[in-house]
Amino acid sequence: MNLTDHEKAMYDGEHGRAKARAMDLLVRYGEALGAERLVETNNVAGAFNASTPSVQAIAEKGMEHVYSELNLDSDEVVEVPHMVAHTCQLITGIDNDNWELQGVDKALVDMQRANEKYLGRRGVNMFATCTPYQVGNVPVKGEHCAWMESSAVIYCNSVLGARTNVEGKESTGAAALTGRIPYWGFHITENRRGTHLVELDVEVDDMMDWGLLGYYIGEVIGEEIPVLNGTGRQPDLIKLKHFGAAAASSGGVEMYHIPGITPEADSIEEAFGGRKVKGTFRYGAKERRETYEKLQSSTEKKVDFIMLGCPHNSIDQMALIAHMLENKKIHSDVQLWVHTPRAIKQVAERNGYIDVIREAGGVVMSDTCPAISRRLPAGTKVIATDSAKQAHYLPAITGVQGWFGSVSDCVDAALTGEWNGRV
C-alpha cells in the first residue's frame, strides 16, 4: 500500500506505540481489501465501550488492555493517547440509569463506567446511541467517515452524502488514533452509483410504510444500491432512519438514492451515473402485504413487552408517544420501554414527555437497546415493536415471538395487553 510520509512515520513508531499499532492494523486491513492507499478521516463512530461479560477478564487487567486487544488487534499493550479524529461511542450494552431494570450485574455497570471515564478523557464522545446524526454528529456531503452500525452507515452515505464503509471495532479504533481509513468501497465516487431500480406502485407514507419498503428492498437487493422511483410525499429523518435500518437488516444495503431527495442524484439518470441498470423491482400492494406478514413471528395475541425506538427515537417520536399515553395507563401485564439517545432524553425530560410516559407506566431507556444488550424484561415471551430491525433480530437473538406494526398499534397493545395491529 502507498503510504504518505506522515503515515510512514506513524507506522514506524515516530508518533508513539499506539499509532504504530493502529497503522499496522490499517495496513493489514487495507492490503486484505486490495486498497491502494488510506484516506484522511476526521469523523469516527465506533464501539469502544466495555459492557459485556466477555470483555470483563480483559478489562480487569486495565482499560489499555481492552483498547489494545479489541480496538487495535494488538498483542502489545499500548498506552492510549488522545484521539486524533473527532470520535464518538455508538450504542452500548447498558443503560447507565436503568441497568437494574435490564437485569445487569453491578460489576458490569462499574466496568462500563470506568471504561467511559478512561475513554471520555481521551476524546471518545459518549453519545451512546446508534444515531449519532441525531445528537450532533452530522457529517457534510463528501466527508470521509469511519462509522460502524449498519443503520447509521446507510443514513450517512445515502441521506447525508458523506462517505463510509461498514467499519468494525478494530478499524474504528485505529482510525480514531491516526485519522486514516482504507480508501476503498464507498469512499470512491464510482462505487456509489445505483445498481437496481425500484418502482413504487403504492404510496409510501407513514413510518411503518417506510419500514416495510426498506425490509422488502433489503430482501430482494441484498448488498446492491437501489434507486427508488415514485416515493410520492417528502420523507423526513424519522422515515428514512427507519427505512435504512430495515434495508440494512433484511439485506446488506449501505447506500441508496431517492432522486430529488437524497443529495447525490437529482434524477434517475444521475443516480445510475451511466452504470448499466442490473435489474428492476416493482413494489406494490402485494409486496407490501407479504413483507408485513414476513415480519410477524408471533401467533399469540397476548403481548408482554413493547419495544419502541429502534433506531433510537427522535424528539418528535418521543412527543408523539407521550401524546398517545397522556392520562392513560399501560396494561398491568405489559412492560413498555421507549428508547432515545441520552441527549434527546434530556430535552424530552424538560418538555415533560418523560413524566407522561413514566406516569403511564412506561420506561424511557437510553444508551442501549434489547437487541444489543440481549436483555428483555424477565419472562418476556411475546413482544411488539414499531421497528422492522428489532422485529428481525429480537426473535432470532432471544427466542421470543414478535409482532411488528405502527406506533399506534404498538401503543394500543401496551394499553390493552393485546395485539390488534393490521396493515
Add this chain to the structure above:
Amino acid sequence: MDIVTEAKPGTIELKGRKVVAGRAEGEALVTTETISGWGGINERTGTVIERRHEMRGVSFAGKILVFPGAKGSSGWSAYFHMTRLNGVQPAAMIFTRMTTKIALGAVVTRVPAITELDQDPLSVIETGDWVVVDADAGTVTVTKKS
C-alpha cells in the same frame, strides 16, 4: 477442457489472491450461505447459531472455512476476533465476496485467508475434502475425500 490444474495426481490446485498471509491445512467446511458474526455465531464454541442457516449447530473451529463471505452487523470482525481469543477460530478462510466486514474479520482472526480464486471454491471444494491454503503463494490445494 483443461481449466483444472493438476498439481499432483488426485489433487486440484486453485490460484487466488492473498488476503491474510500464512499457510494452513485441514478439513474443509463448505457453505454456500454467507455468515453473520454478531447474532450469527457463538464466539465461545465457533458454532453457527443463525436460525434457518444450513450450518446451524456446526462448529468451524479448526476447519478450513469455505463460504461466500460476511453478512449482517458491523460487529462481524469483533465476533470472529473473539473466536480467536477463545481458541475456536477456523484454520483458514476461503471466500468469494470481498467486503469490509470479511476483510477486517479475516485480518483480526489472524488465519490464512484467500479470495479471487480462478475457479469457484464453493463448487470445487466439498465438506470433508483435505485442503492446503498457502496464502503467500496464492494457492489452494484440494485433495478430494475418497
